[in-house]
Amino acid sequence: MQSSSSIFPVALMSAERRGDLVEDVYRLKPGNSPDPSVELALTRLGRVDAPEVRGQPVVLVHGSFSNRRFWYSPKGIGLGPYLARAGFDVWIAEMRGHGLSARNQRYRDNTVADYARYDLPAIAAFVKEQSGTVPHWLGHSLGGTTLAAALGGHYLGSDEAASVALFGSQVSRIYWPLKLPPVQWSGRLLLRSFEHVSGARFKRGPEDEPIGVALESLRWHGLFGRFGDRERNWWTGLADTEVPVLAVAAEGDHQDPPWACRLLLERFGSAQRRFLCLGRKQGFSEDFDHLRMLVSQSAQAEVWPLVSDWLQHRPVGEALPSTGQEALVVQG
Template identity: 30%
Template sequence: MKNREHDLFVPVTATDTLYLKRIRHPERDGEPVLMLHGVMANGRIFYSDKGRGLAHFLARHGYDVFIADLRGRGRSTPKISRHARHGQTETICEDLPALQAAIRAIKGDMAVHWIAHSWGGVHMSSCLLRQPALIAQVASMVYFGSKRSVHVRNLNKLLEVDLMWNGVARLLCRSIGYLPARRIGLGADDETDKSHRQSKAWAKVAPWRDSDDGFDYQAAALQQQLPPTLYFAAQNDPCRGHPADVRRFREESGNHLARLHLLARRTGHRHDYDHVSLLTHGDAVKDHFPMVLDWLAGRYGMVDENY
């Protein structure tokens, strides 16, 4: 049977509306899951029109899945342009709380599982550390290739991060007013000047503090305890989510129940996955998506630490 799909729209300001794709089992109404994409991306990383992807996989197993497009990305409106002034502070302080509230308005007081790809994990952890009242509303979290700062040094980091992200992308933001990543083939969606500037600073090993008001997320991580979190890292991910940087993100996120699991042939998996294929490869359904089911069900002992 085919999953049910619905389009939802969540007003977040007087002019901005967030898109939520809802995918659920045709007969079951299970626990809610919120999915969040990374930079230069949108919610499409989690699903396809042909019923593929992690969102459809979880829905087929009974979960009620909500996939977000952040402000200006995907089907959220208005689209990013030189006039957009929002950045990651707004994602952390406004967008994510609004998405959580919208889901709980539909599902009631049920705790929501949070799942993210790449920089989406940074947004999610930052949101909970900044607004700890939300922690009790989140049952568990699963991150795919999420890191905050890029400490590793290699050729890919030099080309992809230092040259393109820190250099070329910054020049484009200054000349055009935003990063037209989709138009130039750099990513699936665009970024505002502010979101690029803020994420660029953190990725350059800057302190985990907010550039708008100086909020210290690192200090908050020492005071709060995040929900149980599974961190996936990919063997063939040299800089956008290098396993060592994923580990550093877990460590700076404070004391919480966590596992770091490396997706690699040498750890028993079918492939040496990369930053995208760990979510999109056809074999993921049989290879490591079942581990997500274990984590969401609270079977934490079934997921091993292997890095």
């Protein structure tokens, strides 16, 4: 079968009509990581009435225990279809072992570092090739954290990201028991006996998470932990970022609270940094939570139009000053 890309092997898995939308699903095999078996599913949404018309490309990255259905329901409802109908060229990524992306041979060892270093750059290269321009990125929860890691590690830059929007993403919340070495050691010993953490069993979502991600999180939150891998300090690297960034928090989000989301944004060195908190105090109809900030009827009416405005004009939210920042010490 002929590849859909000149960069690396890409197969068109399906091309379907979904109501007023066209859905194309690609399987990317970039071969750029230590595990050559990695394959990534990437779904493109377009309009039936203009299938060849490509607006600004936007890549959506799901969070933990999730897949493309967070952005795009089988009935064609979600932020993905909304943006496609608004004329954007929408691409929905699924991380290794999630959704239509098959589990790779070293699935249990997958980490955010792998997603940031290998997978997001491959997706960026393919979307740029297909659309002819640099894409915007939107990430929810761990998806936003992965985007921050890619920017802080300098795996993505202004040549790969026109802008980045982070929804409910942070690395600053401290879990004090994990600072105790005995708790760290026992936790790592226990987790290493598993291949994955079950989303269904723990009622976190439809997907499993590889145990490598859990072990990585333990290391981030340890006594001398940092947001980074053994080679690079992503937290420090964020200060060099030039990509425009929007951080969206939810007043009712107890998992990734607004203060922590703002701290992550403040670390970016970008000249364009904006912060938006979704709550009654800010004029919204409710105190949104971690999921309802993007998946609810209220979000459809109040949040999705703001996302479109950011992608087109970037006037959304409170502007943060781009200079005069003090260094922040965060154990993420």
